[in-house]
Amino acid sequence: MATLSEAQLIEYLTQFEAQPRIPPLWLGPGDDAAWMTVPQGQRLVLSIDTLIENVHFTPQITPAALGHRSLAVSLSDLAAMGADPVSVLLAITFPGAPESEWVAEFAKGFFRLARRYEVVLLGGNIARGVLSLTTSVQGIVPAPKALRRDRVVPGDLLYVTGTLGASGYAVQCMQRRAQLPDVIRNRWWMPEPRVLEGLRLRGLASAGMDLSD
Amino acid sequence: MATLSEAQLIEYLTQFEAQPRIPPLWLGPGDDAAWMTVPQGQRLVLSIDTLIENVHFTPQITPAALGHRSLAVSLSDLAAMGADPVSVLLAITFPGAPESEWVAEFAKGFFRLARRYEVVLLGGNIARGVLSLTTSVQGIVPAPKALRRDRVVPGDLLYVTGTLGASGYAVQCMQRRAQLPDVIRNRWWMPEPRVLEGLRLRGLASAGMDLSD
Numbered sequence: 001m002a003t004l005s006e007a008q009l010i011e012y013l014t015q016f017e018a019q020p021r022i023p024p025l026w027l028g029p030g031d032d033a034a035w036m037t038v039p040q041g042q043r044l045v046l047s048i049d050t051l052i053e054n055v056h057f058t059p060q061i062t063p064a065a066l067g068h069r070s071l072a073v074s075l076s077d078l079a080a081m082g083a084d085p086v087s088v089l090l091a092i093t094f095p096g097a098p099e100s101e102w103v104a105e106f107a108k109g110f111f112r113l114a115r116r117y118e119v120v121l122l123g124g125n126i127a128r129g130v131l132s133l134t135t136s137v138q139g140i141v142p143a144p145k146a147l148r149r150d151r152v153v154p155g156d157l158l159y160v161t162g163t164l165g166a167s168g169y170a171v172q173c174m175q176r177r178a179q180l181p182d183v184i185r186n187r188w189w190m191p192e193p194r195v196l197e198g199l200r201l202r203g204l205a206s207a208g209m210d211l212s213d
Numbered sequence: 214m215a216t217l218s219e220a221q222l223i224e225y226l227t228q229f230e231a232q233p234r235i236p237p238l239w240l241g242p243g244d245d246a247a248w249m250t251v252p253q254g255q256r257l258v259l260s261i262d263t264l265i266e267n268v269h270f271t272p273q274i275t276p277a278a279l280g281h282r283s284l285a286v287s288l289s290d291l292a293a294m295g296a297d298p299v300s301v302l303l304a305i306t307f308p309g310a311p312e313s314e315w316v317a318e319f320a321k322g323f324f325r326l327a328r329r330y331e332v333v334l335l336g337g338n339i340a341r342g343v344l345s346l347t348t349s350v351q352g353i354v355p356a357p358k359a360l361r362r363d364r365v366v367p368g369d370l371l372y373v374t375g376t377l378g379a380s381g382y383a384v385q386c387m388q389r390r391a392q393l394p395d396v397i398r399n400r401w402w403m404p405e406p407r408v409l410e411g412l413r414l415r416g417l418a419s420a421g422m423d424l425s426d
Contacts, residue, residue: 038250
């Protein structure tokens, strides 16, 4: 199978046709750093998360699911703050030259999710090492509407989006080598960040927190 | 030697006394994400860089030098854009529970550099794996004054800050098992990001680029 050089990998990811357009006045990949603008009155919300092979995922995961998940884990942090995600930097560590087919599938999963929330890839880094993916995401939220963990007080009602326990069950199945139902595996591999729920909860919830990791 | 749990490590790094104060209205470590404000008329400049043991550094490096270098490599990218660095997220991967002495030295090197440029640690991530450090930095620059690589034109004069070749010479010495002069080793281990030079070159240079990696 064909493998990609670092330059080819960067070109493939940055030229991937199905990704959101970088807004005018923003600077995307290709320079030493990227830049963006933050609308007046908005706070810039920042989070970073790392996935490592054989720690956070097993080699069985599909490249598309891994692409999805590497972005989802960080978007989930922004969602917990009620932030609207806008951009991401992606630092990838590969054990060797990646196969072009792997990269194509990874990009599909990553950008399908990125497009859903209009998150633009502004830059990144590529290095040699154990397969791992670090996403550093940026979001915006009107200053008074951000959700914080530490605003919760005794007596507050507690709500959870979705249902809990699928990922834990998936890990148990793996450890016992039991069969993994598709619906459970998909919940584990491709968690859905609660971005829309976070946006809706602005001004309604008194606090918020990400439970997905 | 005493080792630190993940919670203790986070507490140690975030409570480290010799670090710049987080500005009012900003949210530092402790929630799902951090937030900051970007002054009107300024662009937010973003970069990410990863250092991995036995790829970008050898086990001989001191923890203090590694702390310095993990921040310096990303600040160097901001400097190349003429940006003023303001904050950083740090994603660390450790093979096991880190020794408290190692962490103390790492923090000294990291925050000595952070303090010099008033860069605040806003958050991060900790995971198990081969020792590696990813820094995601944020800087600001007045929109028209940012330096870009692609603004260079034939006939431009070319300037370099400092002297070139120390890191390359250091790597050659290592490979030949030759003795490494202290001055060379320090240049390799603890590169000085050209932040002040980048700021001074705003409006003077037509383009800029980081040569340090």
